[in-house]
Amino acid sequence: MAHFIATPRTEVGDFTRLPGDTTMADELDFSAEPSFHAPEGRDKLFPQTRGARPQAAATPRNPLATLRNANARNEFTPLMKSATANRTRQVNGLLKGVGPTTPAAMKPGFQLSATPLPEASTMDGVNSSSLSESAVDGRTPVPDMVSSSVMSTPMALPQRGEGALEPNGNALTLREQEARLEQIDKENFGLKLKIHFLEENLQKAGPEFNAAALAENVSLKTEKVQMMRDLSKYSKNLKTAEKELDSYRQQLREYAEKVKRRHADEGLQEELDELRRIAEERAAELEDLEAKFEETRGNDEEVDKLNAELEKIREELRQRDELLDEHEEQIEQLQIKLTTAESSQDADGEEKERKLQELTERIEELEEDLRSAQDSHQVELDEKERKLAEQAEKIEDLEDQLQSLTDSKDAEIDALQQKLDSADEGKDEQVRTLEQELEDMDKQLEDMTNQKESEVSAVEDRLRSFEREKDLELKALQRQVQAIEEERQTEVDALKDRLQLAESQGDNQVQLAQQAASDARQKVLDMSREKSVEIELLQSRVDAAESKVDELDECRRRLRDSQQQLSRLQTESSSYEQQLQQLRTTIRQKDMELEKLNMLQRERDDATQEIHGLRLNKDSQIEALQKITRERDNSSREISNLQNTLQSRDREISSLQKKVQTQEIALEELTKLRADLGERTRELDTARKTLSERESELEALRNEAVEPGTQLDALHGIVRERDDELESLRDEINTHKGELDSLQRLAEERLQSLEEMRDEMQRTKQDLEDEIEVLQEAADEESDEKASLEEKIIILEKEVQASYDLQNKSSTLETDLRKSERERAQLASRIQSLESDLNIADQDREDLRHRLENLKQDLQAARQSSNAGANSAKDRQELTDLLRKAKLEAEDLSIRVSELEQERNDLERRLRADIGDRETKLRNAEAEVEGLQLQVAEKQGEVDAVQASSRQRISPGTHDRTAKQHQNELRELKERVRNKTLDVEDLQLQLEDRDARLKELSAQSKALLREKEKQLRTMQASLETTQKSRRMDDANAVFDLKGQIMDKDKRHVKELQGMVKQIQYLRARCKREEDFRDSLGYQKRFCLMMIEVYGQCNKEDLKLIEEIGITPDVTYHQRKHSIKTVGLAVVASIRMKRMAGEWAGQKKVHAQLIQKLEGMRRRSGRAAAK
Structure with missing residues (x-):
């Protein structure tokens, strides 16, 4: 086969020569x-x-559609x-x-x-x-x-x-x-x-997270309800105290005005009694407030209990965080096991499914057990709430009883207060000082109440903001759970679709299997990264929770500070109340002293008539005193017996306190058992969490098992391990259930015993308190009787001493008679000077009448001119100055007239005393003259008897001698008689002179008395006219002042209403601004989170693009509005309409305030123009 030169590729080297070797x-x-x-x-x-929305396909493109390959x-x-x-x-x-x-x-x-x-x-x-x-x-x-x-x-x-x-x-x-x-x-x-x-x-979205959120929500709601209840009580008490202070302040003002007009007001004594009664009522109400504050201190103990439960919940959260860390480590170990197990996976799918089914059944059983435990816990919580409700009802019953007792005591105090007598001028000064002190204390109480109201409003605002934040967090969590469930469902559907598509592509099956394996490996790496991200997120949430806990601690600390301040205020108010009580006791003592003085005066007037009766009654009183002393001894013996009984009751109370300590030890054991129960529940939660994690792992393995070419050998080992772990967990759960049942039974038995002992303690305590109260009342009555008897003894001793003093004073009256003659001339000259002063006073009074008439005419003219707008403010000021001067002059004249009347009364008394003295002296002189006349008659009889005896005894032998003697005797007697007759004549002349002078003095005194009576009648008539005119003027002035006061009160009420509306509007505005700020802060946080997510996504996209080596498409496709955005817009419009409706009422209030302000400005401008 011929070889060809390879095309240039990235994974193959550069072939520049023919492959020959x-x-x-x-x-x-x-x-x-x-x-x-x-x-x-x-x-x-x-x-x-x-x-x-689905993105439009990139192909076919219109510019390239015409090009054909x-x-x-x-x-x-x-x-x-x-x-x-x-x-x-x-x-x-x-x-x-x-x-x-x-x-x-x-x-x-x-x-x-x-x-x-x-x-x-x-x-x-x-x-x-x-x-x-x-x-x-x-x-x-x-x-x-x-x-x-x-x-x-x-x-x-x-x-x-x-x-x-x-x-x-x-x-x-x-x-x-x-x-x-x-x-x-x-x-x-x-x-x-x-x-x-x-x-x-x-x-x-696991059960442990939901349980923690529910527990935190329940604790926060209980704290909120408790704090709102306490705040409502405090606000009610403060409102009642404010109302009472306002009424008391108004009554004090009225009392001050009435004290100023006490000489012209006949009903002053009734008003004083009323004010005293009101003061006693206020004191009783302040005592009620103190009792209520003590009850709120008892409620603080329940708040401390709730704080202890919160601390327990925080400890549970910390333990759960530790368990989360342990489970994360287990997850990492399982991931390592999964990576090792992927190399040897070939097992039977049916057996794995069967085992998975068994695991799911076991998990369901464990979940049912956990639900039963949660139900039992909920039953316990309901029981606790029921007990709290019963305690609240008991507290309300006690408050009703206290209210009834206070009403009865108030009625008794009113009945006793009505028996008080009138006070003197010295007492008025003390009342003024007391009023000043009360005003100072009212100001201090006002400042303290304002400060407390501001603190309470701040705490309420903080609680509202904290509640809103918690509600928003709960709603956000609920929305997240719903979104997670929806996304999970959509993801499962998407994965199913992908699996179906993968199975439908049979020609690329091997390639998809390799790609799945590579995806699994990549998924393991992604899972490791995600776990790190999850750990960071959990850490951030833990930090946020700790910050919230710190905020809660700060709120609790502030609440404690406010409660301490309230307790301090309570102590200060109690100290003020003690001072008021001391002042009231001093007033009562002064009243008693005044009554004693009045009694002494009346007794001194009647002492001369009652001395004989006192001497007769002295023996009977001594016997009564002896009886009283015997009764006192008996009462002292009874008091000693009562004290012995009190000591026995104290011993019983100490024994009961020991029982209470034992019960507290039992309660501590119960708390330990509850802690053990909490630990068991936490272990159950951890077991449930591990089961949920195993379920998630099994689901992941099941999803991987569906794909072809997965490794199933390692799953058998994992399933066996999971079965062993589930069996061990099941055994642990059964043991924990047994322990939980036993602990619950023990806790219920201990609770029942504690409740029974507590009820017995309450009954015994109530009985002892009732007995102590009865004994104290008896002791108080005995002490009162003893004090009254001692006072009676002292009064009787004083009366006896006064009788002896009167007897001593009777000897000094004779010396006073001699002084009366010398004072007579002085009184006559004083009478003349007083007559001249009276004439001058009459002239001054006439001048004042003329001046008052002129001032009245000027006032009428000034009023007419003020109505017509002719005179200026300066004239009105002059008129007011003139009126003030006239009133001052009238007061001076009334004082001078009263002084003249007192001097006139003193002169009359002295004249009557002089006349009585003169009459007694005349009677004494007549008695002396009669005595002298009797002596002269006796001497004349003696002379006649001597002459007769001398005639009979003369003898012829002794005639010369005796005649001489008798002549001498007769001569002497005649001289004596002559002297006596001269003395008698002198005395008669003196008597005649005295009679003539007495006649003249009596005539002069009668003439003077007639003249003085005439002058007194004229002066009384003039005084009555002046008093009538003054009363009319005072009544007119009082009427004008009352009108002004009513106008001021009306204006003050309107100003208060305006201030209330302003405060309402400002509060609504502040609340609206706070809501806006909260919503803006939430939107800002949400936007920042979205930006952060977008930034992370963009970074990952850029990394992928760099790895692939593709330049991104910079074309921008405008996105259509989704149903979600439309729904959010509709919700926003509805919220805006609702908020606008809520704000409409505040707009009306604002408009009313603006109208009132403009009206006040117009009125002030008109007044300034006038």
Whole structure:
């Protein structure tokens, strides 16, 4: 046979000489290069899987349709040959290593044709199977021409399907073949990417991932519900506190105004009682708030429990991540086993299918067991939720009981508060100081409530944003799962179509088998790359989860800070409440002191009349005191007994606390058992995951088993290993089930015992608390009785001491009588000066009346002028200044009049005292005169008796001597009588003078009294008129002030409504902006991910293009809109309409605010113009 010069090819060296020797002959290759032709319908496969529209075929082209090639003259295709050869060499070099291929003659079923041409396998080992491939259809293969003519590469191509050639029957051109190769490479790359993402999504769609997502969703929802409930409670408490503070502040303002008008207001005492009652109500309500805050602290313990469960879930997630790493290592080991097993695959397909069926049945059984375990876990969760609901109902019942108790206590406090008496002027000053302190505390409370509201709103916004993010992530995961399932189904259909097409092409069966083997090897490499990518993606997700966990921790930390701040505020409010209570106690003490002073005054007035009665009642009171002391001793003994009972109760409480500690130890054991249960469930999850992975591997092996020429020997070993592993897993699952059942029974028994012990503890605790309360009430009553008795004893002792003081003071009254005469002249001069002052005051009052009348006229004129718009603001200011001055002068005059009235009353009292003193002195003088007259009569009787006795005793002998003596005696007596008569006459004259002066003084005093009574009547009349006028003026001023206050209140209410609308509008606007930002951020992330995917795809495409050596087509084909884009556009329009409808209400609010603002501006402009 003659040899020809070979055509230049990429895989063969440069032949520049004739092959004359044997080495040249050995290096020649006469095998035909098989041309590539795509199976029928292959161009529609890739667009169907991707959901895109089918691309238009590159051939026939209109510019080349007119060019016709000669029949039976195949075009020279060196690029086609080099591409296929490079691909086979690359695959063989990567997986099998470079070495000689199997000759065609050594293959089973090889038959030589009848032609004497040399065998292709004896010439070259690079492409030894081409002869058998070319002789498939029974035709004689044509050897390669060793010339560069048009007929240099004769090939026996297989029969093409319809549409493979142009209508004129010509072959594909070089450009068409290059375009077809480029399209095939792109489709292969897209399919590999799709397979990678499908496997990743299948792994993510596993039961363990869904269980973790469900657990996290449940925990987040429980936290959200708990936090929203706490926030609602806090917001309600804050709103009620704000309302009460506003009402209390308004009442304080009203009280201040009433205190200022206390001299003109007759109902001041009732208002004071009302304000005190309201203050006590507010104190009780603040105590209720403290109790509620303590209950919320108890709820914080439940939040801590939820945090502990979250930490357990995080530990489970970490363990699952470790299990994922272990399973990835197992997958790599299985891949190594698969690569080693591919060399020895020939087994029975029916047996493998049977074993696969058994494996699937076992997997289903394990899945049913896992479902039963999940159902039991769900039942436990429902039980826990039921218990939480029962606890919430108990808490509500306790709140109702507390409310009823507070109502009853409020009623009692109101009944007691109504018994308080009026306060003095000194007490008014204390009330003012208290009002100032209360205003300061109200301001502090307002600041704290505003701060807490801002913090609570911030926490609510964070929770809403976190909830939105979680909902978006869940929706995205659901969409991903649905997309993965759809893509998996489409991929399975596409693979089935490919298998059918491969089986239909019988003439290229061997080539397809080799290509499948090379694809499998490439798939193993791609799987290794995909696993690395998957590991990176998992790492990124783990990082994202850790960041979310950090965010959750930050939110919890902020919540704890806010709760601590609330507790601090509660303590501060309690301290303020204690200060208020102390102030109230001081007020009560002052009231008691004032009452005691009033009682002492009344008792001093009646002391002279009650001294005798007190002396009589003293013995009876002493006996009563002795009885009281005996009762006090009895009460002290009862208190000691009660204290002993309290100590016994304390001992019982300590024993109960020990029981509680034992129960807590049992609870810790239960938590350990729950941890063991969690570990068992995690082991079950890992077993299920391994089973799902084995199932995926078996499915992959089953898919490979369908293709011809696959290696089945290694599958038997793998199946046996899988059977052993499944058996071991089944045994482990059975053991774990037994352990789970036992642990569940133990946990249920422990829970039941704990619940029973807890109920007993609650009952005993409640009984003890009731007994303690009863004992405390009894002790309080006994202490109150003891204090009241001691106070009574002190009062009685003071009364006795006062009676003794009054007796001592009676001796000093005599000295005061002497001083009264000297004070009389001073009082007379003082009366004259007061009369002159009264005249001056009357004149001033008349002047003030005239001035007030003039001011009223000026006011009327000013009002008329203001209505007419004639006067200016300066005149109004002058008038207001004049009114203010007039009011000040009127107040000064009223003060001066009151002082004059007090002086007049003092003078009247002194005059009455002087008159009484004079009368007593007159009575004493009359008594002295009567005594002197009696003495004179006695002396006259003695003189008469002496004269008679002297006449009888005179004898004649002694007549001279006795006569002289009697004469001397008579003389002396006459002198004494004369002296006495003179004294009596002097006394009579003095008495007459005193009587005359008394008459004159009585007449003068009567005249003065009549004049003073007249002046008092005139002054009272003038005072009544002035008071009436002042009352009228005050009533008019009060009416005007009330009108102004009502106007201000109305304006304030409207301003508050406007501010509420502004806040509502701003909140809606901020929420809208946040939603826009969230959506834009999500779109940005999605676009970045798409760009990243496109970039990776472009890089891989460029790598393939570089390997093939083809320049890409730069023509741009505009893509039509798909159904997905149309659906997204419809969804976007619906969302925009819905959001526009939601925003319409806020637009109305904004328009109303703008209208109000413009109206206020117009009114302010009009006022400025006036």
